[in-house]
Amino acid sequence: MSRPAMRGAALVLVLWLIVLMASVIGAFALTARVEQLQTHVGVDALRGSQLAQAGLEYALYRQAQPAQPGQPAWISDGRSYPWQFGGAQLQLSLLSESAKVDINQADAGLLAALMQQLGAEPQQAQRLAAAIVDWRDSDELPQPLGAEKADYAAAGLPYGPSNDAFASLEELRRVLAMPAPLFQAMRPHLTLWTQRSQPEPMLASDVVLRAMGIDPVLQHSKRQALLASGNALASAGDTFSIQSRVQLADDRSVVVDAVVRLGGSDTAAAAYTVLHWQQGMGTQ
Template sequence: MKQRGAALLLVLWLVAMLTALVGAFALTARVEALQGRVLGDGARAQELARAGLEYALVRVADPQPATHWRPDGRPYRWHFADSEIEVRIVDESGKIDLNQATPTLLASLLRVRGVEPERAGRIAAAIADWRDADPLAQPGGGGEDPDYAAAGLPYGAKDMPFETVAEVEQVLGMTPEIFAALQPYLTIHAGRGVPDPAFAPGPVLAAMGLDPNAWLARRQPGAAVDGLVGPGSGTYSVESRARLPGDRVAVLRSVVRAGGGPIPGSTYTALRWDESLAPR
């Protein structure tokens, strides 16, 4: 009897252990399946966001007024592969070029974005000193090597053109808050001292001394200017948001130059590329 009882306990223990193992395996398999689904949904959403970018480049080059997309920041929506894609495309010529704009225009943008006038003038002068080759500070302020040393910074003025928009964060007097307020309106790809008002966003128009309401009204559907089509400068900021049926969202923010890219068969060159996924 004792042997039979011990055997029964052993069998029950083995059954319990096997049950636990099967349960653990099932749980692991379920977790891995969910992870695979999330990764798969994310990859699909990212590819859809990229499709939105490429479709936008086709539409912005379309010469037909009825189907042309204007690169002035207005949202365009596209239904593709059972998903909703929203695209905004902005011609870089409508932004303020850090390497070309005058200190006066830079200071004006800073004021429009809420920076106190005297401080705006100093930061604008420091931006000019960062990019110019001489060691002389701008009239009324600026920032050359001695000024950076006096501020306790371990570097001086670069004395060369900006290579990225983010580089302006290193300029004397710049703060993360001010940079966040300026960043959407700055570029290094326009190659012109004065932005094109046909594509400029409201704060840039205001910085140029133009009436933003009047210019933005001309971009509304049905306005006379809507009949004017053209690809613009060919260099664009594109934000493409792809939403899957389950509310999985992929966001692609990029700066691209239309035309043949470095990869055979590509239709654009990526100058900046930032992909992200939002939760369900």
Template sequence: MASSNWTEPRRWRGLALVGVLWVLVLLSLIALNISATSRLELKLAANLVEAAQRRHVNDAAVNWALWSLLQPGTAGWLADGSRRLLSLEDYQIEVAMQDEHGKIDLNEGNPLLLQGLFLAVGLQPEVAVDLADAILDWRDSDELRRLHGAEAEEYRAAGLVEPANRPFERVEELRLVLGMSPALYEQVAPLLTLYSGQAQVNPLVAPQQVLLAVPGVSEANALQYIEQRRSTYEQGLPTPPFGSVNASLLNSNMPGISYAIETAVSKAGSIVSRQNLIIRRRGGMGSRFEILSLSSPQVAPEPGRDPAVPGEPL
């Protein structure tokens, strides 16, 4: 009997010890969970802060370009696609601005410029003619096939969507034109526009590949002219005419109205965000602008970042 009385308290003490241990285990699990949650919340908060910083830096880059457009005469940039660099704290910004009059208008552009563009990117002459005619057949309102073009019958035979027979509403529609490959589209799309409304291009702001689309222009001619126009612009001098070429394809007197602005933001040597937009002056040459299109192409995530974490931009 005495032995039973002795072992009873020991048993209760053992049970109490086990209970204490379980409580400690539960408290440890709760602490670990709180710690993990706190780390995640801190990471999310840091990502949100950095995303906000990137947005502000991108906005600063766009405003820098708009500021340039508001400068009188040649005090602003020559909007020929040249890239400019700016540093803001830990970020490096690259900005390019292109006057849309320097591109070939997909709806109004002269067929010779369309053919010349395809030749400039390396297509054979007969393929360049076929593609130019196919574009003209797509954008016109009739169903009459041009000599080298394509209408509904040719598209059905190729298993493709029939031509719209209306003006292009987006440059991306060019992907649907018979004969257009993905690789070719990537080459020519940056040189085309819907916002010029002109059959000609402005040589004062045209990119090199667009200048090469003008029949009779060599690469050496184009490069020499680009250097010449930049030099005269910086000096505030008039730029000489662009050689002895087909004048019906060029117009140097078109004032800039619509512009493409591209920004790339880098940090520690890696691009962290991009932004592409097209803006237009309100009221022609006014000081207010409207956005015609806006896109933010994705970039690869930085090493060590988890792209699946909410709030962390790629």
């Protein structure tokens, strides 16, 4: 090979090595950047989680405090309250579980009325309500319009009703012919924890009030009159749904949705017991 050709080959080799090194350096830089972002997100998520739990505990504290000058009492009817803590902005909402329909205690009439308020046709609502009662009762005798094991088998389902109390709200999905959109609409208005056949009207949502046959406008007037007189709306009970939303610096948020009961469990002393906990990150 001539000397000029050797020089050309060497130049090509050097250029190739430069390109290779640039690619390697770029890959390392990208990896470092990704790891930095992952670390940042992880730290933000951890901090947001801790702040959200602080918000939950503050909401429990405030609901137990009577009204004071310059500090009104918090009402456990689902309204939202702002709170600043640890350099972050939080939105806290507190809803007594007694404001909801207990899926294990409500009769078929209330269940059907709730479903109709959420868009179900009357006959569909009656069938589903009867099937819910058949799911939770201990016998194999179907309610009128209800569904027992044979009806599930006829529908091609490999299971039947549990003939026991609902252990979770998600179990309601398994009731024969329960539409997913209707379940999602019902979920915020249902509870497992109150042992009440009727919700507390002073705290219930408009949807639940209408299902109970109560005019929401009149009920709101009663609430406002009680609040204006300085009296509590009603006993909120000891079990609450709480949402604690923490706004982070980059339009993301950490959200905790929990159901908690005041007091400890049979095996441990505590200020509250967690019955349900769901946490996630979102954007504003």
